Amino acid sequence: MDDTGAFRPHKELTAEPSAEAVAGTIRSAGYAPGAGVYRLTYRAAPHGPRTTTLSLPPGPWRVTAPATHASCARGPAYWPPPAAR
Numbered sequence: 685m686d687d688t689g690a691f692r693p694h695k696e697l698t699a700e701p702s703a704e705a706v707a708g709t710i711r712s713a714g715y716a717p718g719a720g721v722y723r724l725t726y727r728a729a730p731h732g733p734r735t736t737t738l739s740l741p742p743g744p745w746r747v748t749a750p751a752t753h754a755s756c757a758r759g760p761a762y763w764p765p766p767a768a769r
Contacts, residue, residue: 699741707736720758 700715701722708728715722726736738747746757 701738701740703736704739705733705735705737707732707734
């Protein structure tokens with residue numbers, strides 16, 4: 685990134701989503717660049733912080749977080765999620 689926080693030329697091509705903080709124990713995490721999908725599965729901690737923080741590269745992302753798992757996919761962002769409409 686440069687001094688303004690913008691990606692240097694072509695660096696956006698190597699940026700991947702990641703979990704910066706997870707409210708529990710990670711069971712699996714991975715990014716499929718061809719599909720543009722990042723999946724994170726974890727067991728929620730019985731106490732402590734209840735916040736999971738994802739770092740996503742610039743661009744539109746769709747985040748889904750059912751009670752049992754969450755995933756992020758490149759594509760149009762929908763808010764509120766379809767289930768809440």
